[in-house]
Amino acid sequence: MKTYTTALLALALPLASALINFPSHQKFTKEMYRSGEVHQSIMAAKEATFKRNREAGLFDSARYPSHKGGRVKCKDGLAIVEKGNANQTFKCDNIDLLDFKSHADLGSSTGGGSSSWGWTARNGREFVAIGQADGTAFAEISRKGDLIYLGRLPQQSVPSQWREIRTYKNYVIIGSEAVDHGVQIFDMEKLLKVNPRKPVTFSTTDDLTGLFTDLPAGRTHNVVVHEAEQYAVAVGAQPRDSECLSGLIFIDLKDPANPTSPGCSPHDGYVHDAQCIIYHGPDRRYEGRDICYGYNEDTLTIYDVTNKSGKNASKIISMTTYEGASYTHQGWVLDPDWQHYLLLDDELDEQEQVGPAADGFPVTFIFDISDLEHPKLTGTYKSKAHSIDHNQYVYDGLSFQSNYGAGFRVWDVSSIPDDPTGGHVEEIGFFDIFPEDDHLENGGLIEFVGTWSSYANFPSGHILVNTIERGAFILKMQKFDKKPHGKHHKKPRNV
Numbered sequence: 001m002k003t004y005t006t007a008l009l010a011l012a013l014p015l016a017s018a019l020i021n022f023p024s025h026q027k028f029t030k031e032m033y034r035s036g037e038v039h040q041s042i043m044a045a046k047e048a049t050f051k052r053n054r055e056a057g058l059f060d061s062a063r064y065p066s067h068k069g070g071r072v073k074c075k076d077g078l079a080i081v082e083k084g085n086a087n088q089t090f091k092c093d094n095i096d097l098l099d100f101k102s103h104a105d106l107g108s109s110t111g112g113g114s115s116s117w118g119w120t121a122r123n124g125r126e127f128v129a130i131g132q133a134d135g136t137a138f139a140e141i142s143r144k145g146d147l148i149y150l151g152r153l154p155q156q157s158v159p160s161q162w163r164e165i166r167t168y169k170n171y172v173i174i175g176s177e178a179v180d181h182g183v184q185i186f187d188m189e190k191l192l193k194v195n196p197r198k199p200v201t202f203s204t205t206d207d208l209t210g211l212f213t214d215l216p217a218g219r220t221h222n223v224v225v226h227e228a229e230q231y232a233v234a235v236g237a238q239p240r241d242s243e244c245l246s247g248l249i250f251i252d253l254k255d256p257a258n259p260t261s262p263g264c265s266p267h268d269g270y271v272h273d274a275q276c277i278i279y280h281g282p283d284r285r286y287e288g289r290d291i292c293y294g295y296n297e298d299t300l301t302i303y304d305v306t307n308k309s310g311k312n313a314s315k316i317i318s319m320t321t322y323e324g325a326s327y328t329h330q331g332w333v334l335d336p337d338w339q340h341y342l343l344l345d346d347e348l349d350e351q352e353q354v355g356p357a358a359d360g361f362p363v364t365f366i367f368d369i370s371d372l373e374h375p376k377l378t379g380t381y382k383s384k385a386h387s388i389d390h391n392q393y394v395y396d397g398l399s400f401q402s403n404y405g406a407g408f409r410v411w412d413v414s415s416i417p418d419d420p421t422g423g424h425v426e427e428i429g430f431f432d433i434f435p436e437d438d439h440l441e442n443g444g445l446i447e448f449v450g451t452w453s454s455y456a457n458f459p460s461g462h463i464l465v466n467t468i469e470r471g472a473f474i475l476k477m478q479k480f481d482k483k484p485h486g487k488h489h490k491k492p493r494n495v
């Protein structure tokens with residue numbers, strides 16, 4: 001629990017002592033999280049890595065030529081795009097390359113890839129939004145899997161490496177750490193008519209459907225969308241001593257041209273990332289409630305946000321930490337239709353060498369959330385190459401992880417309901433988009449290089465992987481014609 005202002009102290013402290021029991025081995029103190037010191041240290045480490053690599057030329061994405069076309073099969077553990085060029089030879093398993101475009105060819109003058117998301121139009125055409133330091137690139141994925149650049153929406157204020165993207169219906173929702181940026185709302189239907197021979201740079205005034213500006217400094221670390229309930233959430237909107245304490249700031253999207261905020265949830269202070277969905281699952285007390293799973297730096301914090309008015313209508317259900325907690329970063333429920341388990345990643349435990357990540361292999365934590373008031377860690381699974389784990393999204397029993405320098409990794413997590421220890425979780429494919437570190441001991445660097453995010457929810461099975469240095473890859477799993485799924489994945493049950 002993080003208590004920020006004296007006004008909230010009375011509300012916050014009883015919860016803190018009642019709900020949370022920090023393990024004694026924890027490296028950082030509550031005060032270091034509360035003050036933002038831990039988050040600042042990650043941001044500073046990333047900035048130093050990005051600066052060093054920018055100076056070394058790694059962000060000059062023109063040095064990574066865009067793909068000339070044709071599927072490059074992963075064979076005997078390698079996808080060879082250019083024979084004899086180590087930088088064009090990718091370690092892989094069960095995943096082929098369909099296309100690649102550098103950030104430069106995706107219209108960026110700065111490079112610096114970050115978040116990304118996808119949208120399937122009513123007629124089945126597939127579009128992607130690719131975060132870059134100087135805006136968002138839009139592209140279509142053709143039936144063959146070619147990535148076709150269509151144009152871009154520049155940043156709203158100044159460039160920033162932190163740009164986060166989700167979709168809401170046919171709109172793309174974009175937030176950034178840049179001061180005075182706000183949250184952009186752009187209608188992707190505008191892309192349906194773009195001629196790829198004439199990519200369009202959209203206007204940040206005339207072409208936006210809406211712009212949400214009611215943030216303390218215009219910056220937000222991430223944006224989250226709950227489409228069914230017609231709202232977005234800005235999380236981690238600094239400064240931390242602002243009235244919502246960088247918690248969940250709700251953005252009503254019923255009229256995307258006029259986004260307004262009904263309220264916020266400051267109760268556990270800074271939220272780094274979240275997933276907000278209607279609860280269906282074993283905990284009958286919360287059936288049908290609007291639940292946000294918050295990844296809050298030192299805890300998994302679960303909120304009931306059914307009532308979003310003001311600053312005190314939503315409630316915290318529980319706050320849970322775990323052995324090795326260093327920076328609780330992001331996660332996703334295993335099955336939105338039956339919320340019994342969730343997967344969580346920690347962004348600092350590999351570098352800090354604590355808990356199960358002490359050996360530098362990225363760890364995913366498995367939580368049983370069948371009692372939302374008392375989530376329990378039931379197991380972990382580990383990647384086989386040294387790196388840091390970043391964003392992971394779960395679709396149909398597979399977890400798609402962007403593991404920085406170790407690349408894009410696919411896990412079959414559909415065994416978890418039968419074996420919550422993670423003992424039967426299997427890595428069923430990977431594509432290592434950052435060959436630069438493959439020669440190192442244990443397969444890679446434990447640094448902020450490589451891939452930030454992916455989008456693997458297209459019905460066709462096309463997968464977008466956005467990378468910090470190079471550009472965007474389109475990949476496809478070999479064993480699936482269409483969207484892949486886990487071995488034990490069951491069709492959604494009716495609840």
Ligand SMILES: *[C@@H]1O[C@H](CO)[C@@H](O)[C@H](O)[C@H]1NC(C)=O
Pocket residue numbers: 058085086087436
């Ligand atoms: C491959 O990339 C590394 C690091 O960016 C660079 O030092 C090296 O010159 C590149 N090699 C080729 C063949 O382009």
Ligand SMILES: *[C@@H]1O[C@H](CO)[C@@H](O)[C@H](O)[C@H]1NC(C)=O
Pocket residue numbers: 007011312
């Ligand atoms: C917030 O709501 C709780 C009850 O849900 C109440 O006990 C508390 O006094 C409220 N705090 C403030 C600051 O209004």
Ligand SMILES: *[C@@H]1O[C@H](CO)[C@@H](O)[C@H](O)[C@H]1NC(C)=O
Pocket residue numbers: 307308309310312313
């Ligand atoms: C939501 O919370 C607000 C503020 O606490 C309260 O006035 C309102 O009645 C609540 N709405 C519902 C539907 O409970």
